[in-house]
Amino acid sequence: QIQLVQSGPELKKPGESVKISCKASGYTFTDYAMHWVKQAPGKGLKWMGWINTYTGKPTYADDFKGRFVFSLEASASTANLQISNLKNEDTATYFCARGSGEGFAYWGQGTLVTVSS
Amino acid sequence: DIMMTQSPLSVAVTPGESASISCRSSKSLLHSNGITYLSWYLQRPEKSPQLLIYQISNLASGVSGRFSGSGSGTDFTLKISRVETEDVGIYYCVQFLEVPPTFGGGTKLELK
Numbered sequence: 001q002i003q004l005v006q007s008g009p010e011l012k013k014p015g016e017s018v019k020i021s022c023k024a025s026g027y028t029f030t031d032y033a034m035h036w037v038k039q040a041p042g043k044g045l046k047w048m049g050w051i052n053t054y055t056g057k058p059t060y061a062d063d064f065k066g067r068f069v070f071s072l073e074a075s076a077s078t079a080n081l082q083i084s085n086l087k088n089e090d091t092a093t094y095f096c097a098r099g100s101g102e103g104f105a106y107w108g109q110g111t112l113v114t115v116s117s
Numbered sequence: 118d119i120m121m122t123q124s125p126l127s128v129a130v131t132p133g134e135s136a137s138i139s140c141r142s143s144k145s146l147l148h149s150n151g152i153t154y155l156s157w158y159l160q161r162p163e164k165s166p167q168l169l170i171y172q173i174s175n176l177a178s179g180v181s182g183r184f185s186g187s188g189s190g191t192d193f194t195l196k197i198s199r200v201e202t203e204d205v206g207i208y209y210c211v212q213f214l215e216v217p218p219t220f221g222g223g224t225k226l227e228l229k
Contacts, residue, residue: 037166045166045209045220061217095165103156103213105177107165 002026004096004108011114017084020111022096029077030054033099036070036081040092050099051079086115119143119212123221130200131229138224140193140210147190154213157186157195161206202228
């Protein structure tokens, strides 16, 4: 069955970096785009952007340009999200989600990143 | 960006009764290919969002037939029939017509 399994929770200090992974299984990784979605504590969902898993080209939403990097380890069917120079407002749960004509039919379980001094 | 507005913010429903949630977009979600790119998701407490409905009214795989979607253009409705305990959570509408995909603010469904 199709699964997206994300890495575990992270506790970081302001200014540090974090890398979150999303390992896909049950389908051909390069056939579907991978999207990233942010959910701040108690808040709604915000689309961060996506990465073309065939070409590796990332596309970022306006609010996520600069400190955010999407990357792939295609041989491992894994998509990564790296956030540098972490700020308090980056505290959130980050989801990966597989894109398709139906929208986001499959989601990872989410990774909580807490930024605190 | 296309703005998505949901109402109500929250709804309390007696188990077995029905509930409806509305979603309005700031522009028509009808693509020139004839498809309207409006989806509904349910996020149960402490869980990932789950796709319920796509393209206004298509039921996602494995989703109960108690969920149905309707609407056109800029106005859409999600109906939940015979509400059950497992339906508790926050419902989001999302548009996929344009980049960036944008989510409604969410509607919290609780049981009476």
